[in-house]
Amino acid sequence: MAKDHFRVFDYIFVGAGISGPFIANDLCREGADCLMLEAGQHYTRRTYPTNGLDGTSQMYWSGGLELGHDAKIAFLRPKVVGGGSIVNQALVDRFDDVALDDWRSASGITDFTVADMATWYDQAESEIEIQEIPAKFRNKNAEIFDQGFKNLKFDNAPLMRAQSNCRLEEGNCCIECLNGCRLGSKQSTPETVLKTALENGLSLASQIEVTQIIENKGDIRVIGVDAKGGQVSYRARNLVLGGGAIGNARLLLNSGFGKKLPHIGKGFFCHPQFMSFGIYDEKINSHTGAFQAFKSDDKGFRKEGFKLENVYAGPEGIALLVPDFGRIHHEHMEKLSHFACIEVCTRDTNPGQVKVSRRGKALIRKVQNKEDIHRYEKGAKVIDDIFKSTGARQIVHGRFAIGLHLMGCCAIGTDPGSSVIDPEFRLHGHKNIFAADSSIFPNAPGINPSLTIMALSKKASASILRSR
Ligand SMILES: Cc1cc2nc3c(=O)[nH]c(=O)nc-3n(C[C@H](O)[C@H](O)[C@H](O)COP(=O)(O)OP(=O)(O)OC[C@H]3O[C@@H](n4cnc5c(N)ncnc54)[C@H](O)[C@@H]3O)c2cc1C
Numbered sequence: 244m245a246k247d248h249f250r251v252f253d254y255i256f257v258g259a260g261i262s263g264p265f266i267a268n269d270l271c272r273e274g275a276d277c278l279m280l281e282a283g284q285h286y287t288r289r290t291y292p293t294n295g296l297d298g299t300s301q302m303y304w305s306g307g308l309e310l311g312h313d314a315k316i317a318f319l320r321p322k323v324v325g326g327g328s329i330v331n332q333a334l335v336d337r338f339d340d341v342a343l344d345d346w347r348s349a350s351g352i353t354d355f356t357v358a359d360m361a362t363w364y365d366q367a368e369s370e371i372e373i374q375e376i377p378a379k380f381r382n383k384n385a386e387i388f389d390q391g392f393k394n395l396k397f398d399n400a401p402l403m404r405a406q407s408n409c410r411l412e413e414g415n416c417c418i419e420c421l422n423g424c425r426l427g428s429k430q431s432t433p434e435t436v437l438k439t440a441l442e443n444g445l446s447l448a449s450q451i452e453v454t455q456i457i458e459n460k461g462d463i464r465v466i467g468v469d470a471k472g473g474q475v476s477y478r479a480r481n482l483v484l485g486g487g488a489i490g491n492a493r494l495l496l497n498s499g500f501g502k503k504l505p506h507i508g509k510g511f512f513c514h515p516q517f518m519s520f521g522i523y524d525e526k527i528n529s530h531t532g533a534f535q536a537f538k539s540d541d542k543g544f545r546k547e548g549f550k551l552e553n554v555y556a557g558p559e560g561i562a563l564l565v566p567d568f569g570r571i572h573h574e575h576m577e578k579l580s581h582f583a584c585i586e587v588c589t590r591d592t593n594p595g596q597v598k599v600s601r602r603g604k605a606l607i608r609k610v611q612n613k614e615d616i617h618r619y620e621k622g623a624k625v626i627d628d629i630f631k632s633t634g635a636r637q638i639v640h641g642r643f644a645i646g647l648h649l650m651g652c653c654a655i656g657t658d659p660g661s662s663v664i665d666p667e668f669r670l671h672g673h674k675n676i677f678a679a680d681s682s683i684f685p686n687a688p689g690i691n692p693s694l695t696i697m698a699l700s701k702k703a704s705a706s707i708l709r710s711r
Pocket residue numbers: 257258259260261262263280281282283319320321322323324325326327328330331332333334335336451452453454485486487488490491494647648649680681682691692693694696
């Protein structure tokens with residue numbers, strides 16, 4: 244029997260990732276009575292896991308990697324208060340006209356333009372601090388990336404990061420912030436909009452996984468499971484879905500919405516990313532200091548559907564990606580401090596699909612077609628050239644793709660036959676269910692998604708407030 248909470252909230256939010264807290268902050272500021280339910284745990288600066296293995300197993304769904312039907316892409320899906328903003332690399336970029344033109348034609352929504360979106364990007368950026376890594380703090384891995392681009396005459400640019408004060412002069416290593424930033428510098432939602440939403444009256448319940456939503460005479464009943472496996476139930480006049488691409492699709496399908504909205508679960512994209520390692524005679528120590536500083540900014544790459552980033556990961560991540568077993572794997576791992584790393588991120592063209600099993604589990608089908616593989620190969624060739632031109636003794640390509648930017652499954656659009664969310668951010672045909680998170684992306688932009696999730700959430704909260 245579900246434990247019922249009889250208070251009827253104005254809004255219940257599913258998921259405390261990026262989108263949910265951005266919208267809740269705006270609604271709470273206007274006096275709305277809001278409850279946010281999050282399946283993951285609520286950590287603070289003092290309680291984040293202190294090593295990569297604990298971080299991955301405690302802050303992601305399924306204890307770390309989730310695999311699609313053919314196990315060719317490993318998906319990383321955050322499960323923690325703050326969602327992706329706790330574990331991500333905090334790189335923020337506005338979408339360009341290439342991405343927004345494609346969104347306009349896929350969705351039929353005419354204000355997906357650089358000019359119209361500028362207002363919402365401005366508002367999103369006003370909630371966080373964004374900085375570039377000062378040149379004096381770039382590490383050796385970043386220098387190799389930059390030198391390689393210069394040697395090959397490609398364009399690159401500094402990465403913009405959502406951070407406020409990493410105190411790099413004290414010797415801090417930002418790679419640690421992939422398990423949550425202990426300095427409070429990373430502009431995660433618990434450090435920014437979630438904090439102010441809580442100050443303005445938001446109720447937050449962590450370790451509650453929402454399993455079903457039921458519409459009932461204008462109200463919505465939200466059923467969930469708590470950390471001990473007990474059923475809980477809440478009521479609200481409105482619901483905001485912020486569970487991300489897979490989370491929202493799974494919940495809507497398990498709640499029976501797929502019958503009227505056949506596009507739920509379709510149009511899943513993930514920007515498959517591949518890390519490659521150059522092994523040098525000298526120590527590179529890619530994990531130290533500001534572990535990322537540059538990205539590609541080359542019009543040719545954009546046209547060809549890939550981008551390169553100067554990145555690194557913890558030893559457990561690198562060990563998973565380095566190919567071979569036994570002695571050969573061991574020999575590679577012994578040289579870890581000599582590794583430089585560059586990642587190719589592809590703008591995937593072949594949509595995948597999320598369905599649910601009879602037990603309600605998410606089943607992911609995502610295939611990279613010939614074009615997607617071709618995009619990766621072109622990026623990998625440039626990486627080879629960068630490493631060779633900067634003196635790498637050996638080049639090792641990661642053995643599988645990683646999906647970090649999970650997008651789509653509830654595409655926004657004007658046509659209920661080919662989309663799920665309407666231009667006012669409502670579930671088609673349902674006036675009190677909203678979404679503006681990564682699930683509403685109509686296709687893959689090929690650009691880091693989180694700043695646009697924040698901007699769309701700002702646009703959605705303005706629309707929700709207008710219609711109250
Ligand atoms: C390692 C990593 C690095 C990344 N780096 C970058 C980067 O540098 N720049 C960038 O732009 N993007 C990056 N991303 C992607 C970015 O973080 C995501 O696109 C973004 O977090 C998505 O935001 P969201 O609000 O849609 O969902 P999320 O942030 O994923 O939040 C969804 C939340 O909903 C919760 N939830 C889901 N279902 C339920 C349910 N049924 N009941 C209760 N709670 C539920 C989840 O537990 C989760 O906490 C990265 C992602 C990862 C994993």
